[in-house]
Amino acid sequence: MAGVVQVGGRGVPITPGAGLHTARVAWRHSLRFRLALVYTLVALALISVIGLGVITLLLRQMDAQFDARLSERADTLAEAYVGQRLGKVSVPAGGYTMLIGKDGRVTVASLSLVDYDKSPFPFADQTQVTIQDTPVRAVTRKVGDFGTLWVGLPTDALVDARASAGRALALALLVTPVLMLLIGLWVGRRALNGLGRAAALADQIDPTHSVATLPLPAREDEVHRLLTAINRLLVRIDAGQAREKQLLGQIVHELGAPLTVLRASLARASERTSDPEVQRAALVADELTFTTQDLMQLARGQLELKLAWHFIPARTLQGRLDRLVPGTVFDGDWTGSLLCDPDRLTQAIRNLLANGRRAAGPDGRVVITLTETPEVITFRVCDTGPGLPAELGDRIFEPFVSGSGSSGLGLSVSRQIALMHGGTLTASTQRASGAEFVLTIPGAALGDDEDEVGEG
Template sequence: MPNSQPSLASRLTPGAGLHSARVAWRHSLRFRLALMYSLSALVITAVIGLGITSYLLGQMNRQFDARLSERADAVAERFGSKEQDIGQGLPPISGYTAILDNDGRVLGVSTSLKSDTRQKFRLGDPFPYPQHGSFTVLDVPMRATTRPAPDYGTVWVALPETDLVVAQTSATRALLLSLLVAPLLLLLLGWLVGQRMLAGLGEAADLADRIDPSRSLATLPLPEREDEVHRLLAAINRLLVRIEAGQLREKQLLGQIVHELGAPLTVLKATLSRAGERTNDPEVQKAALVADELTFTTQDLMQLARGQLEMKLVWHYIPAVTLRDRLDRLVPGVTFSGDWSGGILCDPDRLTQALRNLLANARRHAGLDGSVSCTLAETPEWLTFTVRDSGPGLPPELGERIFDPFVSGAGSSGLGLSVSRQIAVMHGGNLTGGNHLDAGGQVAGAEFVLTVPGAALGEDEDDEVLEDVEPVGV
């Protein structure tokens, strides 16, 4: 493990987009915060607005009542004596005025009140309008009050409420408009402000999505302002440091275990192989195969402990038939087909390890009586190895997880497929898996396709490339 800390850019997965994932607006923290503050503002605005509106309307009513009372007092003072005529010397205030006797009958009305053609005011008739409260004259809202007149009985005075009703209606509409517009404006403002305030958290999430745990765990950049986002990212960074330290300890422990097992297994494998050749004992030969299986498992564990970045390929140009002979010795009973007459530019040990893992896995699933085949197809760009078996096929619920370390559908270590894909990717190719179907459309077994770049060379590139390639097994 290098002592120097890799840069942030070197720890990110190549080709990953900056905005790799987006949250739906209705699920985003920004929208929930804006909505919460908008609803809170709506409640506060409603309570304060209702209070202010109620106060203003109350003040308007009190002012109108005061004005009406002043009018009534002025009229009562003017007609406190019979010497004054009802149509003379009234204060210059609009409104209706009437003089009533003690029984509520009409003694006289003002000229403005006589304009109501629906009423005929004759002396001695009962007064048609209420002496207190609100009513309508000619579709105009009015409010009336009375004052005692010793020589007559009662002075009745009414004023129009038109201005008061208009003011009350305007205040109510303004309140309703504020309750509708204010939350929408606050929601929009909260969304825009939240976008700005949470931008650092969103960028940190994008960077976190691009970190490749298989290479290294990069700490996230911290914002300059030490707010809650800074505190969250700092806690994530401390967690990443602890995770990376734990992974390092696990790899070191795994490497030590594999190292301790490697030498005894190599000796055991060689001893059992020689014993099997001398005695032809099936049990000894079976034990030799088990030792061989354990040897490859330790190789897979060693590769897992070292990690992909620390592995180096040793390139050689070998005949394809040499690779086939190696695989035939390691996994007996495999049917090889296709064109094996060409050459392969690869790391022979690593490619053998990858294909051997696929064939051994296929044999394990197909059983001793099942069939396992390996087909090689070549194009100018790619070499394609197709491994098929007659087993039950891949579990559909695993999907791509079948290539994760320690994931297995058959009780094995679960390292073979992961290592094989890693080797294929290091060669510039890939490994995919699935199921092949029989003529009836039923699953007939598992199928793995491993591809590596072909070894076709252009005329201008032959000399330059072959200088770095060592032929093996020719």
């Protein structure tokens, strides 16, 4: 059943199942996800650039401090050696020291380098060496006329600092995008919540009724501006629909009076003569009267049909259809009886046959097959035309949508009549060629419930 949603203080009708296909937006199509992803990538780029810059600056400062410390130690030891004339010098712990004579041999070495004592100097012109699996950075100083002083400090602290900085940056690059994406999705959900609700309400509005404006958020932001523009568009659409309905109502009103006179005249003429052309013209006048009534209901914004139930032979319906759409081939079993509104059911099936005749052309073939079971009566209308346009699908039953050059109102009315009978109307294209319409109504075997027969 159709429902009503409150929009802007007004009740707006919604159709069954309307908006269900857009109730949940796939994550890859979500604006909220795309915004969060963009901000995440921007944050990742900024963290990468800023993090690398800060770490590089810190490591350079550490290198400068290390070099200053190494140079200070080398200068201090060089002055001590010169002052004590190569006597015994106290060497600070945590470093390496060697004194190289003019002959290139080590004359004095610290305890950790005792293996190099009295041996040729192995690290000529090298500032980065490895001693006992420990990286060492070294400098040299001239010591008067005695030779060269070589001083080294282990750089394992610098190596550990670089490794720690790299791990910290890698952790930041891994954790920050995840946190930014989650926070962005949460913030985006709150920021776009009003737009999502407005989209859901807009998707549920039935365009066959008066178009109501959407509620505006309290904050005058971009969403407010967008909804304001949509509301202005809805107002223009509503005004255009009102003008169209007014014009349609005036046209139907102008047609109503002549058709009433024509129908009465043909009814009196058919009573005085048995001319089949007069009887056919009377039926056509009846159908035109029903069509103008349907157009009037459409002009009022809804299609409401009133049914007058009767129990009739199927042959009676066949005779009416044969006079209205000559050349129709009747197949199946037409010997049973139907519980229906004869005029409306004739109108519904006549629309299907007329569509088939237009599609098949003068040389084509239109066949209607009647099958009956205790539960359902089925009318199957087939033609030899090109078939239904694939791009229309079920929209072929919407008002003023046509694939055969007609007004597009007949199939909409036919489906409405089938639904009001408690049945269905579907359409498809046959494998060989041509369209197939299947109209069903409940069978005449209704049991003991006789109240329905008296409905009118």
